[in-house]
Amino acid sequence: MRKKGSNTGTLLLLAALAIVLLLLPSVLPRFYTYILSLIFVTALLAMSLNMVVGHGGLFQFHHCVFYGVGAYAFALMITKAGLPMWLSFIAAPFASALAGLMIGWLCVRLTKLYFGMLQISLGSLIWAIAFRWYSLTHGDDGIHGIPMPDLISSTSAAYYFIFLFFVLCLLVMYLIFKSPFGMALQAMRDNPDRCAAVGINVRRHQLTAIVIATFFAGVAGVLFAVLERTVFPDLLFWVLSLEVLIMCLLGGWFTFAGPAIGAGITVALRTFVGIYTEYWTLVLGVLLIFLIFFLPEGVMGFIDQRVGSLGRKKVPGSQGV
Amino acid sequence: MPSILNLDLAALGSQLFVGLSRSMILFIVCSGLSYVLGVLRVPNVAHGSLYMIGAFSAFSITKLVAGPAGFWLALVLAPFIVAVVGFVSERALFCHLYQREHLMLLLFTFALSLILGDLVKIIWGAEYKSIMSPAVFDGSISIMGASIPKYNFFLLIVGPFVAIALWLFATKTKIGKIARAAAVDREMVGAVGINVSWVFAFAFVLGCFLAGLGGALVAPTVSITLGMDHNLIIEAFLIVIIGGLGNMWGAMVGSLIFGLSQAFGVLFWPQFAIVFPYMAVVIVLVWRPKGLLKSVW
Amino acid sequence: MLRVENLYKSFDGFMAVNGANLIVGQGQLVAVIGPNGAGKTTLFNLVTGQLRPDRGKVILNGEDIGTLPPHEVCRRGIARSFQIANIFHRLSVFKNVQVSVLSRQKKSNRFFARAHRMAVQETDRILESVGLLDRVDDIAGSLSHGDQRILEIAIALGTEPQLLILDEPTAGMSPEETTGTMALIRKLADTQGLTILFCEHDMDVVFNTAQSIMVMYYGKTIIQGKPEEIRRNTMVQEAYLGGEDDA
Numbered sequence: 006m007r008k009k010g011s012n013t014g015t016l017l018l019l020a021a022l023a024i025v026l027l028l029l030p031s032v033l034p035r036f037y038t039y040i041l042s043l044i045f046v047t048a049l050l051a052m053s054l055n056m057v058v059g060h061g062g063l064f065q066f067h068h069c070v071f072y073g074v075g076a077y078a079f080a081l082m083i084t085k086a087g088l089p090m091w092l093s094f095i096a097a098p099f100a101s102a103l104a105g106l107m108i109g110w111l112c113v114r115l116t117k118l119y120f121g122m123l124q125i126s127l128g129s130l131i132w133a134i135a136f137r138w139y140s141l142t143h144g145d146d147g148i149h150g151i152p153m154p155d156l157i158s159s160t161s162a163a164y165y166f167i168f169l170f171f172v173l174c175l176l177v178m179y180l181i182f183k184s185p186f187g188m189a190l191q192a193m194r195d196n197p198d199r200c201a202a203v204g205i206n207v208r209r210h211q212l213t214a215i216v217i218a219t220f221f222a223g224v225a226g227v228l229f230a231v232l233e234r235t236v237f238p239d240l241l242f243w244v245l246s247l248e249v250l251i252m253c254l255l256g257g258w259f260t261f262a263g264p265a266i267g268a269g270i271t272v273a274l275r276t277f278v279g280i281y282t283e284y285w286t287l288v289l290g291v292l293l294i295f296l297i298f299f300l301p302e303g304v305m306g307f308i309d310q311r312v313g314s315l316g317r318k319k320v321p322g323s324q325g326v
Numbered sequence: 327m328p329s330i331l332n333l334d335l336a337a338l339g340s341q342l343f344v345g346l347s348r349s350m351i352l353f354i355v356c357s358g359l360s361y362v363l364g365v366l367r368v369p370n371v372a373h374g375s376l377y378m379i380g381a382f383s384a385f386s387i388t389k390l391v392a393g394p395a396g397f398w399l400a401l402v403l404a405p406f407i408v409a410v411v412g413f414v415s416e417r418a419l420f421c422h423l424y425q426r427e428h429l430m431l432l433l434f435t436f437a438l439s440l441i442l443g444d445l446v447k448i449i450w451g452a453e454y455k456s457i458m459s460p461a462v463f464d465g466s467i468s469i470m471g472a473s474i475p476k477y478n479f480f481l482l483i484v485g486p487f488v489a490i491a492l493w494l495f496a497t498k499t500k501i502g503k504i505a506r507a508a509a510v511d512r513e514m515v516g517a518v519g520i521n522v523s524w525v526f527a528f529a530f531v532l533g534c535f536l537a538g539l540g541g542a543l544v545a546p547t548v549s550i551t552l553g554m555d556h557n558l559i560i561e562a563f564l565i566v567i568i569g570g571l572g573n574m575w576g577a578m579v580g581s582l583i584f585g586l587s588q589a590f591g592v593l594f595w596p597q598f599a600i601v602f603p604y605m606a607v608v609i610v611l612v613w614r615p616k617g618l619l620k621s622v623w
Numbered sequence: 624m625l626r627v628e629n630l631y632k633s634f635d636g637f638m639a640v641n642g643a644n645l646i647v648g649q650g651q652l653v654a655v656i657g658p659n660g661a662g663k664t665t666l667f668n669l670v671t672g673q674l675r676p677d678r679g680k681v682i683l684n685g686e687d688i689g690t691l692p693p694h695e696v697c698r699r700g701i702a703r704s705f706q707i708a709n710i711f712h713r714l715s716v717f718k719n720v721q722v723s724v725l726s727r728q729k730k731s732n733r734f735f736a737r738a739h740r741m742a743v744q745e746t747d748r749i750l751e752s753v754g755l756l757d758r759v760d761d762i763a764g765s766l767s768h769g770d771q772r773i774l775e776i777a778i779a780l781g782t783e784p785q786l787l788i789l790d791e792p793t794a795g796m797s798p799e800e801t802t803g804t805m806a807l808i809r810k811l812a813d814t815q816g817l818t819i820l821f822c823e824h825d826m827d828v829v830f831n832t833a834q835s836i837m838v839m840y841y842g843k844t845i846i847q848g849k850p851e852e853i854r855r856n857t858m859v860q861e862a863y864l865g866g867e868d869d870a
Contacts, residue, residue: 129560189731195711204697290440
């Protein structure tokens with residue numbers, strides 16, 4: 006609150022980073038541009054999850070349901086309902102938010118453990134529906150070849166499109182993080198009883214946070230569909246939710262930008278490991294164990310602690326609470 | 327949707343038994359999860375993977391030892407194999423987390439489920455496997471015009487047996503009582519000079535044993551595949567939630583609700599009978615968010 | 624201002640509160656005393672809405688608040704501190720109080736405002752009045768136990784309460800800290816016109832500070848009256864004061 010001096014420094018660094026990211030497609034091979042786009046989508050997903058897990062303390066263990074719902078809603082609106090792409094783009098995240106509202110309403114009445122367990126089960130129901138309702142969702146095959154406007158068809162164009170929305174969403178999330186709403190949410194993570202005792206309606210607050218987070222997950226899902234032109238049931242699968250949770254943990258879930266870093270590392274790792282072995286899940290499990298034992302604050306948390314002891318100097322994107 | 331008026335008693339009776347035997351299967355398989363939840367206060371997400379290892383181990387044992395002997399041997403050995411897996415995981419890694427916050431324990435079980443899942447794929451490969459039950463169970467018994475496979479009848483008896491055995495253990499034996507005390511107040515138990523870490527280890531290993539037993543028992547009735555762990559966890563979690571966390575009789579009640587609602591659901595809407603248990607769960611949770619029976623802590 | 628009438632609360636057959644009665648007048652300093660397990664904290668939880676009474680009424684300024692949830696009770700003007708330091712341990716000292724102030728101002732739902740510029744003056748004022756202004760940027764979890772209890776009180780003050788309920792405010796404090804805290808509480812009562820209801824084990828503190836004392840025993844109110852009356856009362860002496868030594 007009193008550290009105004011380092012703000013300009015951070016802004017300059019972020020601007021430089023943005024310029025670099027904008028120039029990259031012209032120098033990188035297409036595959037890497039694609040990977041970067043995927044990282045942005047995944048980072049958005051991870052940050053939306055962190056809004057409720059890291060900042061809100063809720064056990065959102067099956068966040069990918071909302072990601073998948075957004076992607077499927079988008080795909081179905083275009084392919085089955087024949088709606089124009091732009092309309093579907095705007096409408097699909099609301100489908101996610103609606104799912105978030107319904108599932109969230111059921112879960113938020115329960116305390117932590119139940120919340121997580123129930124969400125896993127309900128989310129898996131939705132996965133099962135997507136998997137089995139062949140006539141609507143094409144089951145395991147998924148929906149392929151979703152038509153995209155020429156404007157964003159090429160890898161580079163898709164990259165810029167995704168990057169634009171990624172940055173927009175990030176800005177909104179940052180504003181929320183810094184707002185009284187965000188602060189109350191973090192207070193709720195630390196001590197929900199105390200929040201109630203100072204007059205905050207904890208349940209309503211949490212439900213609102215869930216709806217916002219699932220909306221952004223839906224946006225991520227739509228962006229994924231734009232990138233890949235395909236949706237499939239794996240997007241709704243629980244292991245993916247675990248993977249995103251690990252990204253938040255890896256990056257540092259008490260920081261703002263941590264999950265994005267975690268997403269970047271994980272996607273890169275997954276791509277790299279995938280060249281050598283098909284047992285990515287095993288590697289993921291080992292990674293998680295490593296994090297639990299050695300790095301519970303995540304990468305950003307670790308850096309924060311180191312740098313914090315040097316007198317609160319700012320590292321780009323890091324926001325210790 | 328078939329009209330309700332056309333149903334006759336035979337169909338209802340038949341589905342009742344199908345539902346009951348399915349409930350017993352669910353209960354046997356969930357009992358371990360419920361027990362671990364009751365003592366360690368953590369839902370063991372790896373329970374599904376352990377169950378899966380039980381089923382796959384039973385498969386391998388029946389491949390090695392032919393005939394009925396193989397089956398009965400599998401029923402005895404598979405749970406022990408899974409218990410060993412659980413023991414090794416617990417002593418090597420899990421026990422070091424008992425002092426940390428709860429969420430870490432939960433995340434560990436996540437990691438374990440991921441690792442065990444892939445280990446099964448590495449050891450046994452990805453194709454479907456199957457086991458036949460011994461010849462003594464061939465055929466069906468006819469009750470009220472419904473024909474129930476003899477093996478399911480066997481499970482219908484084993485289920486309550488497991489329940490009573492577990493209940494006696496948890497409430498009447500010294501270890502069982504200590505475990506229950508440790509769930510509620512671990513510092514107190516430690517202060518009385520009992521090594522709480524070993525109590526937890528014991529409870530966890532018992533839970534794994536039960537998971538393996540469940541896997542071996544259920545193996546002849548399902549196809550043994552890689553998705554088993556996931557499918558189980560979905561149902562097991564719901565059952566344990568509506569029953570009341572950690573409460574064994576709650577798990578029984580939850581299993582009954584789950585199994586019976588699906589069995590009767592088949593009569594109304596065959597393709598989506600799967601939805602009925604979920605609807606039942608939602609109704610229960612809206613009415614009684616904390617589960618039907620009291621949670622053990 | 625606050626009236627508790629024949630309150631009952633049981634947990635699985637155990638009567639934690641077994642007929643409690645209490646009267647707190649405007650601007651008073653009222654203490655509740657009783658041996659451990661007498662039901663004092665449960666009584667406070669019933670008043671502030673953490674628990675629902677089985678029977679009986681809690682009346683604040685003429686309104687029955689017994690069934691309201693905690694955040695509604697807070698809006699009616701009651702704030703409390705907890706027996707175990709219940710602060711937002713990952714947030715800074717400043718933010719701990721700021722959350723409370725913003726809630727009072729009904730701004731907790733604002734999405735697009737910058738929190739760190741809001742309610743700064745009020746927050747600083749409260750922190751100054753409890754003497755924590757110099758620790759403003761420290762993370763709350765790193766404060767000493769005594770300071771955390773004071774932060775508790777500051778958080779409660781953030782809601783601009785009419786009635787402040789303190790659950791064992793000096794528990795675990797050294798004698799100097801105790802004197803300081805009680806002086807602070809008295810000062811707050813005087814300068815801000817607060818009504819204060821507290822429970823304590825430290826008899827010196829109670830008899831030096833309270834204007835009215837209510838004695839609880841096994842969940843039941845034995846008597847409520849001025850300190851001299853309580854001191855002289857034989858029932859109280861037998862049940863509680865007699866033979867017990869308190870720090």
